[in-house]
Amino acid sequence: xxxxxxxxxxxxxxxxxxxxxxxxxxxxxxxxxxxxxxxxxxxxxxxxxxxxxxxxxxxxxxxxxxxxxxxxxxxxxxxxxxxxxxxxxxxxxxxxxxxxxxxxxxxxxxxxxxxxxxxxxxxxxxxxxxxxxxxxxxxxxxxxxxxxxxxxxxxxxxxxxxxxxxxxxxxxxxxxxxxxxxxxxxxxxxxxxxxxxxxxxxxxxxxxxxxxx
Amino acid sequence: xxxxxxxxxxxxxxxxxxxxxxxxxxxxxxxxxxxxxxxxxxxxxxxxxxxxxxxxxxxxxxxxxxxxxxxxxxxxxxxxxxxxxxxxxxxxxxxxxxxxxxxxxxxxxxxxxxxxxxxxxxxxxxxxxxxxxxxxxxxxxxxxxxxxxxxxxxxxxxxxxxxxxxxxxxxxxxxxxxxxxxxxxxxxxxxxxxxxxxxxxxxxxxxxxxxxxxxxxxxxxxxxxxxxxxxxxxxxxxxxxxxxxxxxxxxxxxxxxxxxxxxxxxxxxxxxxxxxxxxxxxxxxxxxxxxxxxxxxxxxxxxxxxxxxxxxxxxxxxxxxxxxxxxxxxxxxxxxxxxxxxxxxxxxxxxxxxxxxxxxxxxxxxxxxxxxxxxxxxxxxxxxxxxxx
Numbered sequence: 001x002x003x004x005x006x007x008x009x010x011x012x013x014x015x016x017x018x019x020x021x022x023x024x025x026x027x028x029x030x031x032x033x034x035x036x037x038x039x040x041x042x043x044x045x046x047x048x049x050x051x052x053x054x055x056x057x058x059x060x061x062x063x064x065x066x067x068x069x070x071x072x073x074x075x076x077x078x079x080x081x082x083x084x085x086x087x088x089x090x091x092x093x094x095x096x097x098x099x100x101x102x103x104x105x106x107x108x109x110x111x112x113x114x115x116x117x118x119x120x121x122x123x124x125x126x127x128x129x130x131x132x133x134x135x136x137x138x139x140x141x142x143x144x145x146x147x148x149x150x151x152x153x154x155x156x157x158x159x160x161x162x163x164x165x166x167x168x169x170x171x172x173x174x175x176x177x178x179x180x181x182x183x184x185x186x187x188x189x190x191x192x193x194x195x196x197x198x199x200x201x202x203x204x205x206x207x208x209x210x211x212x213x
Numbered sequence: 214x215x216x217x218x219x220x221x222x223x224x225x226x227x228x229x230x231x232x233x234x235x236x237x238x239x240x241x242x243x244x245x246x247x248x249x250x251x252x253x254x255x256x257x258x259x260x261x262x263x264x265x266x267x268x269x270x271x272x273x274x275x276x277x278x279x280x281x282x283x284x285x286x287x288x289x290x291x292x293x294x295x296x297x298x299x300x301x302x303x304x305x306x307x308x309x310x311x312x313x314x315x316x317x318x319x320x321x322x323x324x325x326x327x328x329x330x331x332x333x334x335x336x337x338x339x340x341x342x343x344x345x346x347x348x349x350x351x352x353x354x355x356x357x358x359x360x361x362x363x364x365x366x367x368x369x370x371x372x373x374x375x376x377x378x379x380x381x382x383x384x385x386x387x388x389x390x391x392x393x394x395x396x397x398x399x400x401x402x403x404x405x406x407x408x409x410x411x412x413x414x415x416x417x418x419x420x421x422x423x424x425x426x427x428x429x430x431x432x433x434x435x436x437x438x439x440x441x442x443x444x445x446x447x448x449x450x451x452x453x454x455x456x457x458x459x460x461x462x463x464x465x466x467x468x469x470x471x472x473x474x475x476x477x478x479x480x481x482x483x484x485x486x487x488x489x490x491x492x493x494x495x496x497x498x499x500x501x502x503x504x505x506x507x508x509x510x511x512x513x514x515x516x517x518x519x520x521x522x523x524x525x526x527x528x529x530x531x532x533x534x535x536x537x538x539x540x541x542x543x544x545x546x547x548x549x550x551x552x553x554x555x556x557x558x559x560x561x562x563x564x565x566x567x568x569x570x571x572x573x574x575x576x577x578x579x580x581x582x583x584x585x586x587x588x589x590x591x592x593x594x595x596x597x598x599x600x601x602x
Contacts, residue, residue, distance in 0.1 A: 059478040063416045065487060197397050197424055200432065203405035204584060206398060210348035212355065212364040 003176050005029055006078035007044040010085040010096035011118070018118045019046070021150045021165075022084040025116055028165050029082065032173030040079075040176065045071055047095050054098050068102060075103060080112040080176035081141075083132075087119035091131040100135065108139040112175035114168050115147040122151040144171035214548045215559060216541045217257025218250050218533065219292040219449065219516040222270035225523035228471035233523075239269050240276070242526040246519070247280045249530050251287040253537025259292035259322065259516055264331050267473075274307040281315035288562075289315060292411075292516070293324025293392045296353070297345040298335035300369065304349075305356035305377045312382045317563030322390040322411055322447075323350060325399070341368070343398050350389075350402065354578045357386035384571065388561045390447055390514075393425070400425055404432030404444070407580050409560055411447035412509075415518055416474070418487055419508045422448070426509040437582035438574075442553070445560050447514035448505055450489040451521065454535050458493035464528075465492050472522035495539040502540075503547055511552045513560045515544070 007026050011018030026042045033040040047054075053065040064072065075081070085096040115132045117124070128147035136143045146168040154161040220243050226233040234242065247258040258280065260270045270276060277289040289311075294304060304321075312319050325342050326332075332339040348366045355362050356377045364372040381387065390409035393399030394417065403410040410429040414422040426446055433444035453468075455461035462481065469481045469492075478484075485492055491501045506512060517536060520529045552558060559565075566575045574580035579588070 056479040056483070060475070060484075061416050063418065063488070065479065065483070066418075069418065069420070197428055200397060200401055200428065203401050203432075203436075204587070206343070206347050206401065207351060207405075210344060210366055211351050212348075212366045 001038065003033055003038055003040045003079040004077060005033075005040050005042045005080050005082065005176070006074050007042060007082045008047065008084065008096075008099070009044060010047045010093050010099070012048055012086065012093070012095070014048075016086075017150065017152070017155065018084050018086045019044075020155070021116055021118055021148065022082060024162075024165050025082045025084070025114060025148065025169060028169030029080070029114070029172050029176070032166075032169045033177055036173060036177045038177045040173075043074060043078075045074065047099050050099070051095060054095070054102060057102055058098070062102075064102070071099075072103065072107065075107050075111075078111065080114070080172055081108070082114045082116065082172070083136075084116040084118070085132070087117055087124040087127050090124070091127060092117070092135070097135075100139075103139075105139065108136065108141040111141050112144065112172055113141040114144050114172040116149065116168070117147075118150045120152050122149070122153065125149040125151070142175060144168055144175065146171055214512070214545060214552075215256040215288065215514045216536075216544065217255045217259060217288070217290075217514070217516050218246065218519055219257075219259040219261070219290075220246065220270070220520050221261045221292075221518065222263060222268050223473075223521070224267045224269060225473060225521075226471075227523045227525055228467050230525075236269050242520065242529070243270070243276070244280060244283075245526065246529055246533060247287065247289075248283055249533045250537070251284045253534055255287070255533070255537055255541060257288045257290055257514065257516060259290035261292050262295050262324075262326075264334060265328060274311045277319065278311055278314050281311070281318060284318075287318065289319045290390075291321050292413075293322045293326075295326045295331075296323040296349050297325045297342055298332055298337045299349075301349045301353040301356060302369075302372070302375070302377075305353055306379075308387060309357065309377055309379050309381050312387055312563075313379050317382050317385075317387075317567075320388040320390065320560075322392045322409075324392040325396070337368075343396065344368075346399065347402060350391075351578070354386070354406070357381050358576055358578050382563070383567045385563065385567045385575065387563075388566060388575075390445075390560075395425075397425075397428060400429040401432055404429050404438075405436055405581055405584065407433065407436065407438035407574065409445040409447055409514070411449075411514070411516075413449040414489055415449045415451050416488060419489075419505070423508040426512075430510065436584060438580070440555070442510050442556050445514075445557065446509060446512035447516065447560070448489075448509065448512060449516055449518060450491075450502060450505070451518040452491045452498045452501075452532075452536075452540075453524075454493065454495050454498060454532060454540075456494065458497065461492045461494065465522075468522040468524055475522065495535055498536075498540050499543050499547070502544055503551075506548065506551065511548070511556045513557060 007022045009019045009022040030040045050067050053067040085092040148164050148168045224239045250258045260273050273291045325346050329339045360376045361374045390411045391399050391403035392411040412422050430441035430444045434441040453465040469475050491498045519532050
């Protein structure tokens with residue numbers, strides 16, 4: 001069964017080192033999934049292309065634009081996510097946060113996510129741990145232990161970055177191909193068909209205690 | 214199918230003149246728009262209920278009675294009545310009185326209202342929004358169907374042998390719609406009682422609207438009121454028309470670009486592509502509106518928001534005239550043509566509900582055959598248990 005990987009890249013320039021790192025992580029994860037006898041399809045969302053639609057969605061009462069509807073569908077369908085942002089003012093970029101703000105708060109629940117960030121200086125590397133990880137913890141995503149930070153100097157020098165990329169990719173791949181254990185009927189699988197509108201509570205349940213009886 | 218107008222009653226500056234109408238002018242404009250609706254052959258006028266600026270319509274029964282006195286055929290409705298913050302006893306009597314005054318020409322659309330600060334003005338807590346909507350509406354149903362109501366709920370003081378006066382005209386309560394954009398509980402509520410479901414889709418993409426309507430339809434069938442495609446559905450919509458598309462856009466664009474609800478966000482072109490807003494010729498509005506039924510199924514009521522975005526009264530009246538003369542006659546014929554035989558063409562009216570007689574489902578507080586059967590089963594079980602003891 002082919003797995004789907006979704007890459008979310010918040011890089012702003014073209015070409016962007018954020019996208020470069022995102023692609024390396026995606027390639028390494030695809031290879032790692034392959035190493036486990038499965039295949040993976042990779043799709044990438046460039047947030048800069050959605051920037052105007054995100055702003056429009058925000059100021060028109062959260063009515064999602066076609067691009068946002070599409071992005072939400074891709075998130076829902078993904079088996080694993082690679083989220084990469086540049087560091088702006090000691091945190092993830094505003095573009096990245098805006099995108100996360102526009103997602104359904106439950107849409108990342110239980111999803112394996114690999115976090116990564118880029119910046120000009122290695123002094124920002126803890127952004128991954130003090131900003132990115134708490135954000136995804138709040139969203140109840142399953143974040144892999146290794147998060148990958150790349151400063152400008154990492155792209156020029158020794159191969160420390162590549163090692164980190166492969167370690168993180170391996171961790172993500174393990175989660176992406178993981179089979180749910182538990183015998184059917186004995187443990188919740190979490191794979192029941194969930195209606196996009198959420199479950200319906202029978203009205204008698206809602207009326208209980210309110211019918212004046 | 215019923216066609217009509219619904220007004221939010223916002224007081225908005227006309228961006229082309231910089232002039233904002235006074236509250237009195239706006240109220241009078243709403244009245245004239247309603248009278249125009251009857252004049253051009255529309256079926257319904259519905260007014261919002263708001264208690265916060267920039268909106269004026271805080272007293273819909275007063276306004277609708279004033280309009281009823283000057284019209285003959287127009288059906289009058291709310292869009293919406295705040296079922297959460299208004300005492301159900303108050304709603305029962307106000308609208309029962311209005312029903313008598315208007316000769317049964319009213320129905321109601323229930324809504325929760327989602328402006329947090331408004332709730333405490335009426336002694337309520339927004340965190341209880343859904344439970345309030347559920348309890349209050351259930352009590353309202355009893356008040357309109359039972360004499361000597363004795364009641365004890367969670368949100369108001371108990372009632373002892375209370376009788377609504379006047380009791381509904383011909384002992385037949387007004388038909389009720391439940392308006393909801395996102396809350397599945399409200400779609401479920403409409404389905405449970407077999408009431409109408411109104412989706413105000415004017416700021417939403419059709420996929421979302423279709424999903425909500427589909428949920429209501431499926432649950433309507435689940436509760437035994439009929440097949441899913443027989444459920445009573447209403448939709449919103451908004452349009453601005455002129456002889457050519459370019460002319461319509463030229464005239465409407467300044468209003469769109471500056472309106473509090475649209476302005477400074479998506480372009481007019483993007484917004485019209487993604488929502489029901491149609492700016493163009495009457496033919497375009499016809500085509501667009503007909504396409505709604507492809508997404509949500511054949512439905513029974515279409516309300517248009519025409520007096521929005523600070524449009525001056527003369528322009529709105531001109532739009533309503535075009536709607537009545539050029540759009541609605543074609544829509545009536547076309548919707549009737551495509552509607553399958555077994556799908557109701559109109560929502561229930563006072564006459565059709567009276568015709569059901571005193572034993573009809575409309576006169577029961579809980580009318581769902583499925584829910585009734587479940588209650589009876591439960592009662593029997595309890596009786597058996599008591600007998601065994």
